[in-house]
Amino acid sequence: MNQSIKPGDNPDLTEERLSGTFDTNSMAAVIYGSDKLAQRRREISEAVSRIPELQDSKPCPFMTREEKILEGSRKSAILNRLLPGLIDLDSFEETVFIHQEVIGIEGHPLALHESLFIPPIATQGTDEQQKKWLGRAQRREIIGCYAQTELGHGSNLRALETTATFDISSQEFILNSPTITSLKWWPGALGKSANWSIVIANLIVHDKNHGPHPFMVQLRDEKSHEPLPGITVGDIGPKMAFNGADNGFLGFENYRIPRENMLMRHSKVTPDGGYIRPPHAKIGYSGMVRVRSRMAAEQGLFLAHALTIAVRYSAIRRQGYLEDRSREVKVLDYQTQQHRLFPSIARAYAFIFCGFETIRLYDQLLIDVQNGNTSGMADLHALTSGLKSVVTHQTGEGIEQARMACGGHGYSMASYISEIYGVAIGGCTYEGENMVMLLQLARYLVKSIEMIQNGKSKNLGPMVAYLAANESEIDLNLGPNEYLKVFQYAARSQAWRATEKFQKLRNSGMSKEQAWNQASVELTRASRLHTRLYIMSTFINHVGSVVDQKIKKVLIDLLNVHITYEVMDIGIYVQGLLSSDQMDLIRNQLYVSLETIRPNAVSLVDSFQISDMQLRSVLGRRDGNVYENLFKWAKSCPLNDKDVLESVTKYLKPMMDKSKL
Numbered sequence: 001m002n003q004s005i006k007p008g009d010n011p012d013l014t015e016e017r018l019s020g021t022f023d024t025n026s027m028a029a030v031i032y033g034s035d036k037l038a039q040r041r042r043e044i045s046e047a048v049s050r051i052p053e054l055q056d057s058k059p060c061p062f063m064t065r066e067e068k069i070l071e072g073s074r075k076s077a078i079l080n081r082l083l084p085g086l087i088d089l090d091s092f093e094e095t096v097f098i099h100q101e102v103i104g105i106e107g108h109p110l111a112l113h114e115s116l117f118i119p120p121i122a123t124q125g126t127d128e129q130q131k132k133w134l135g136r137a138q139r140r141e142i143i144g145c146y147a148q149t150e151l152g153h154g155s156n157l158r159a160l161e162t163t164a165t166f167d168i169s170s171q172e173f174i175l176n177s178p179t180i181t182s183l184k185w186w187p188g189a190l191g192k193s194a195n196w197s198i199v200i201a202n203l204i205v206h207d208k209n210h211g212p213h214p215f216m217v218q219l220r221d222e223k224s225h226e227p228l229p230g231i232t233v234g235d236i237g238p239k240m241a242f243n244g245a246d247n248g249f250l251g252f253e254n255y256r257i258p259r260e261n262m263l264m265r266h267s268k269v270t271p272d273g274g275y276i277r278p279p280h281a282k283i284g285y286s287g288m289v290r291v292r293s294r295m296a297a298e299q300g301l302f303l304a305h306a307l308t309i310a311v312r313y314s315a316i317r318r319q320g321y322l323e324d325r326s327r328e329v330k331v332l333d334y335q336t337q338q339h340r341l342f343p344s345i346a347r348a349y350a351f352i353f354c355g356f357e358t359i360r361l362y363d364q365l366l367i368d369v370q371n372g373n374t375s376g377m378a379d380l381h382a383l384t385s386g387l388k389s390v391v392t393h394q395t396g397e398g399i400e401q402a403r404m405a406c407g408g409h410g411y412s413m414a415s416y417i418s419e420i421y422g423v424a425i426g427g428c429t430y431e432g433e434n435m436v437m438l439l440q441l442a443r444y445l446v447k448s449i450e451m452i453q454n455g456k457s458k459n460l461g462p463m464v465a466y467l468a469a470n471e472s473e474i475d476l477n478l479g480p481n482e483y484l485k486v487f488q489y490a491a492r493s494q495a496w497r498a499t500e501k502f503q504k505l506r507n508s509g510m511s512k513e514q515a516w517n518q519a520s521v522e523l524t525r526a527s528r529l530h531t532r533l534y535i536m537s538t539f540i541n542h543v544g545s546v547v548d549q550k551i552k553k554v555l556i557d558l559l560n561v562h563i564t565y566e567v568m569d570i571g572i573y574v575q576g577l578l579s580s581d582q583m584d585l586i587r588n589q590l591y592v593s594l595e596t597i598r599p600n601a602v603s604l605v606d607s608f609q610i611s612d613m614q615l616r617s618v619l620g621r622r623d624g625n626v627y628e629n630l631f632k633w634a635k636s637c638p639l640n641d642k643d644v645l646e647s648v649t650k651y652l653k654p655m656m657d658k659s660k661l
């Protein structure tokens with residue numbers, strides 16, 4: 001049963017909900033990993049809806065940037081007071097969720113505090129450092145950010161210019177931004193809100209540069225909030241979206257911090273200037289790996305937001321006719337609309353499922369690393385690099401299709417889809433620009449193929465074992481596993497093609513770097529296919545593990561949409577394997593699976609359990625009463641406070657009057 005049905009709802013939406021074949025709360029339990037977690041989300045939404053001071057003071061699209069930052073800060077402060085009674089304070093998921101619910105997706109002063117400030121202290125700080133700062137940060141006595149990117153350098157961390165030079169005589173590090181390009185640029189909450197930061201700076205001891213390391217740095221006075229002497233800090237200005245966040249710039253001029261402020265769990269500087277290496281050269285990058293490991297689920301949820309809006313709206317929007325000329329048809333009944341939206345629903349589910357899997361993998365790696373075992377770092381770095389790139393790109397595509405699927409109203413901020421799009425596609429850039437990260441995964445794929453070439457296939461990890469197989473025929477009694485084999489064929493042949501291109505260029509005498517650059521488009525294609533294969537296989541495994549038979553049936557239908565769509569989408573890579581008859585068969589299976597999923601479309605998006613408050617969309621309202629609320633929304637626009645604006649009295653009226661003469 002669909003748990004969203006309520007009296008007074010738009011009858012078209014109620015009809016959709018009645019046609020659903022499964023219980024949406026049970027599906028939510030599968031999406032969020034357990035009945036308890038799904039229920040906690042419902043309880044938190046419900047509790048928040050009963051607290052007047054946590055409601056939006058006005059719709060976000062009507063707020064200026066200053067108002068957004070003020071509103072985010074107002075709500076953050078109230079939440080900090082109320083949180084103990086509302087959520088499990090030890091749960092990162094609940095903390096993120098309640099901020100999302102109350103403040104929304106446009107950013108807020110604590111967005112980075114939870115995800116990029118506290119985790120490095122907790123994982124890279126010594127026990128004493130944790131004792132000193134962790135409690136203060138968790139109680140929010142201080143607000144922090146993560147300052148790594150510089151005006152001139154983001155992707156290439158080796159070229160960062162900020163320095164932290166050890167001064168033995170005073171037992172301090174001296175921080176400097178030697179050039180304009182070395183100014184820190186972009187960190188969220190740095191601009192106006194944070195008073196502390198993790199700063200990534202080149203560690204220099206005895207004139208030797210040991211590369212980027214993390215330092216705890218106080219930026220502003222804890223009483224006055226004024227920048228401390230030696231610090232230049234401010235906001236970088238408005239962005240495409242995410243304007244409730246104050247992304248900032250930061251410069252240092254001979255700014256001194258105690259030796260104890262370098263995070264020293266892994267690398268250390270001793271009082272006499274000795275440097276102790278970390279157990280793995282890239283351990284300082286693990287904060288980024290943590291965030292990347294969470295991005296598939298986050299992005300899946302951004303896509304879920306847009307699809308909830310577009311699918312609900314498509315069920316109440318009537319336009320044109322099919323057979324019955326007496327009543328316009330729901331636009332959701334058009335095959336083109338289904339083809340536009342349903343594969344994205346499948347992707348959102350797939351991203352969330354594999355997102356929770358990568359979070360689990362990261363948590364396991366963290367335990368291993370704390371126990372001194374860093375052997376899994378390269379695998380997870382490669383996996384999360386590819387995953388963040390593919391998922392952010394496909395999420396952006398899916399959100400934009402969702403916007404277009406809403407016609408003209410999709411273009412209005414009342415749909416809120418443009419904000420979701422703007423925030424989500426930031427993910428194509430932050431935490432590593434997508435091409436750069438695809439090339440990181442490509443290094444791993446090339447190395448894996450070189451192992452095969454050197455007769456060491458048995459050393460390949462499970463995620464790349466398929467690279468050594470030799471599939472040349474597919475039985476088209478197609479079940480998910482045959483589709484997986486088709487995808488493996490595509491990913492494998494592209495990985496070999498790209499590697500061989502790179503090797504041929506090398507053998508022709510080209511430098512490694514030039515050869516890599518000349519092969520890089522092919523290499524990124526290999527990385528995408530490898531990642532899409534991973535997403536598909538995780539989806540198949542996840543569906544296989546579902547126990548509730550009604551839920552399993554719908555998920556198999558959704559999986560069928562996914563695998564047929566994905567294989568059609570990569571047709572060019574499987575031309576050597578599949579005949580045109582086989583491709584036609586798959587195409588037809590896709591069309592059949594769109595029809596099969598149609599009665600459950602609304603229930604599938606309702607199962608994401610995104611409340612109206614969180615959705616902030618007039619088009620996506622749970623009750624489907626869109627038109628009357630669109631009219632209310634337009635009337636509440638500040639431009640309509642007055643009938644005659646100054647723009648008219650000051651300019652247009654005099655112009656028209658003058659023209660009359």
Ligand SMILES: CCCCCCCCCC/C=C\CCC/C=C/C(=O)SCCNC(=O)CCNC(=O)[C@H](O)C(C)(C)COP(=O)(O)OP(=O)(O)OC[C@H]1O[C@@H](n2cnc3c(N)ncnc32)[C@H](O)[C@@H]1OP(=O)(O)O
Pocket residue numbers: 096100105111116146148149154155156157158188282285286288289298299301302305377378381426429430431432433436440443444
């Ligand atoms: C509704 C939904 C609800 C969601 C709620 C959440 C809302 C969220 C909204 C949030 C909005 C905004 C938040 C934004 C936060 C953003 C923060 C940031 O962006 S922080 C800055 C991030 N910066 C980057 O990611 C920089 C990218 N660059 C790099 O990481 C490196 O420079 C890299 C990896 C590209 C290259 O590094 P380097 O030059 O040092 O190495 P090499 O390329 O030479 O490689 C050598 C060797 O090392 C391996 N390697 C690299 N990194 C790692 C690693 N991390 N772990 C393990 N190994 C690593 C590499 O693969 C090479 O291996 P080899 O065997 O030699 O091939």
Ligand SMILES: Cc1cc2nc3c(=O)[nH]c(=O)nc-3n(C[C@H](O)[C@H](O)[C@H](O)COP(=O)(O)OP(=O)(O)OC[C@H]3O[C@@H](n4cnc5c(N)ncnc54)[C@H](O)[C@@H]3O)c2cc1C
Pocket residue numbers: 112146147148149152153154155156185186187188242247426429430431432433434435436439
């Ligand atoms: C919304 C948002 C929030 C952010 N928050 C933070 C934060 O909190 N803290 C922080 O430190 N940073 C933050 N950043 C910065 C972000 O991490 C960087 O912008 C990102 O890592 C990309 O680096 P860049 O800007 O230098 O891009 P560039 O590297 O300049 O990319 C420009 C182009 O060059 C290409 N390119 C670069 N290198 C290569 C290569 N080796 N091979 C092939 N192509 C290449 C890229 O593919 C891209 O097309 C944020 C950014 C955004 C948009």
